[in-house]
Amino acid sequence: MAQLIEVDCPFCKSRLWIDLETHQVVQHQKAVRKDPADLADLLEKERERKQKADLRFSQARELEKAKKEKAARLFEEQLKRDPGKES
Incomplete structure (x- = not known):
């Protein structure tokens, strides 16, 4: 099972879920305006x-x-x- 970390982008304020093994963005959630x-x-x-x-x-x-x-x-x-x- 892949380990994910959750990160908030400092520029667009979106939330990103990143796979630690592949270093790829697995999921993206836009910031709420x-x-x-x-x-x-x-x-x-x-x-x-x-x-x-x-x-x-x-x-x-x-x-x-x-x-x-x-x-x-x-x-x-x-x-x-x-x-x-x-x-």
């Missing part, structure tokens, strides 16, 4: 991904702003405690 509805789903997912990225960016920006404000506040408090020391 996506319909326009899949494109709409893809666009929706991309829009959601962009919104999530924008949200993460704005959250990171707010976190950095809060860190700066906290550091400035702590610095001012320290200056009030030790007005003569400026090092």
